[in-house]
Amino acid sequence: MPTIQQNIDLLPYNTFKIQASAKHFTEIRSEREAIDLFTSEIFNTEKHLFLGGGSNILLTKDFDGIVVRNAIKGVSVVSENESNITLKVGAGENWHDFVCYCVDKNYGGIENLSLIPGTVGAAPMQNIGAYGVEIKESIDYVEAIQINTGKKVIFSKEQCEFGYRESIFKQKVRDQYFISSVTLTLTKDNHHHFNITYGAIADTLTSQGHDLKALTVKKISDAVIAIRQSKLPDPKVIGNAGSFFKNPSVSEDIFVLIKQSYVNVPSFPGENGLIKIPGGWLIEQSGWKGKTFDNIGVHKQQALVLVNYGGGNGEKIWELAMEIQKSVREKFNIILHPEVNVI
Ligand SMILES: Cc1cc2nc3c(=O)[nH]c(=O)nc-3n(C[C@H](O)[C@H](O)[C@H](O)COP(=O)(O)OP(=O)(O)OC[C@H]3O[C@@H](n4cnc5c(N)ncnc54)[C@H](O)[C@@H]3O)c2cc1C
Known part of the structure; x- marks a missing residue:
């Protein structure tokens, strides 16, 4: 059973930097801990808020319940062939760190989603997207724990009901499942699908001296990072x-x-x-x-x-x-x- 703390200041846990307190606060490091928590008395008598990196929430008051922060880590290879690799990623992994890991290994598909804050587990929640790419394009399935049964459920890409900044997790089954891992398939070589049609990616690549006919996962990721840094406020500062x-x-x-x-x-x-x-x-x-x-x-x-x-x-x-x-x-x-x- 994970440790439960009382009266925790949530300011360090939300990128809006809002001061609000949680009556109870806990961190989940494994699916076992999640199941133990969901079958505990405290969880079943308090309202709950699942939290990743807190980069897509606005706290308007103190939270009179239990805040459950996802800290399930780990990246493992599910399958691999010459052209593709399928990775299962712990929902508590930092999204941008995972993108960097893929970029370093020249795995393609999520480079346009570089520098989006938050966790891997919250990414399917609103089908994160940027610069013409959405995470649904790479997702195979999402694993989640159903809170009222403690059972693990697999949601195929279709069952996730992805839409523009939407999914089944944000709508129909909101607050009923705790996402524990996300499994994605990425390209290894022959990245046929570089998407530079959106925003200023092509202009940025050209101004950086890159040949648009010789693109790499890394070049696109670097261009996206440069664009984002030039126009979006860094939550560490504002x-x-x-x-x-x-x-x-x-x-x-x-x-x-x-x-x-x-x-x-x-x-x-x-x-x-x-x-x-x-x-x-x-x-x-x-x-x-x-x-x-x-x-x-x-x-x-x-x-x-x-x-x-x-x-x-x-x-x-x-x-x-x-x-x-x-x-x-x-x-x-x-x-x-x-x-x-x-x-
Ligand atoms: C500077 C900045 C730039 C951004 N740019 C983009 C962008 O380009 N594209 C984009 O799509 N988004 C963007 N976002 C929004 C945000 O980064 C994403 O929505 C991100 O996926 C949120 O992840 P998180 O872990 O911080 O989620 P949180 O804010 O912690 O949670 C978001 C929601 O998901 C739920 N949730 C979190 N984890 C779980 C879980 N394991 N199981 C079930 N429910 C869960 C929470 O209850 C909450 O309702 C940006 C945010 C910032 C601050």
């Missing part, structure tokens, strides 16, 4: 949880209507034939970019990111998010949905 809202999708009709007033409205293809409009652009057009309110605000380079300059209050950040949502709705008749998990 508290934030990345994009606060998802990019909304609209129908062709609505898009045409917006384009009549805003000829330069940016867009990219969304799911099911819809058109995605960058949420950051909508927030910027609504006048919020760079706005600061005491010690919280909207980031000056990327309006989709809300920030805590230090000592900020989670409830106030949530109020700001709701003000932004309201003003974008009034101006564009578009509802921005939070990407961050609000606790």
Whole structure:
């Protein structure tokens, strides 16, 4: 049974750097510990919050229950042939460290997802994505412990019901399963699927002097890291949880209507034939970019990111998010949905 601590300050455990306390706090290092915890009296009489790196949550108050931090480690080879390798990764591994491990070994498929904070276990939760790639493309299956039976369940890629920043874990079975490992297949050689169509990857590679016909996993990862470092606030310096809202999708009709007033409205293809409009652009057009309110605000380079300059209050950040949502709705008749998990 893992040790359970009382009244723990959660500030070191969330990248928004919000001060809030947990009534109980524990770390899980193995599936056995998870099962022991889920069958314990304390777990079954308290509400729970599963936590990875805390980079996709906003704490709006103290947590009156048990916070369960995932610390299950380990990377093992499931199978391997000349072209592919399948790896099973402990859910508590740091995502970017795992990407670096793959890049060093020249395993391809997740290099565009370099420098995303958080754990491997939370990555399927919202089907992390960046620069034209989503983790669902590499996932084979996700293993999770069902909390009310203590049983291990395997979710195939299809059963994960992945969508844009969505999965079954964020919706239908939310809080019912503790993800313990993720199994992915990556390419070893002949990386046919380098994706440099999105964002500024091709420009960055060219400005770094690389030949676009001679790309490597490492070159793409380095370019992604350079782009991210140039435009996203480092949570070690300024508290934030990345994009606060998802990019909304609209129908062709609505898009045409917006384009009549805003000829330069940016867009990219969304799911099911819809058109995605960058949420950051909508927030910027609504006048919020760079706005600061005491010690919280909207980031000056990327309006989709809300920030805590230090000592900020989670409830106030949530109020700001709701003000932004309201003003974008009034101006564009578009509802921005939070990407961050609000606790
Ligand atoms: C600077 C910055 C940049 C970012 N950029 C991106 C980006 O480009 N693309 C992107 O997709 N995201 C991005 N994010 C968001 C975030 O990094 C990802 O969502 C990440 O996967 C969250 O991992 P985490 O371990 O920190 O999750 P946490 O914040 O700890 O948890 C997130 C949610 O998952 C649940 N959860 C966590 N672990 C488990 C588990 N083992 N079992 C069940 N449920 C669990 C939690 O209860 C919570 O609801 C960014 C965040 C920051 C701060």
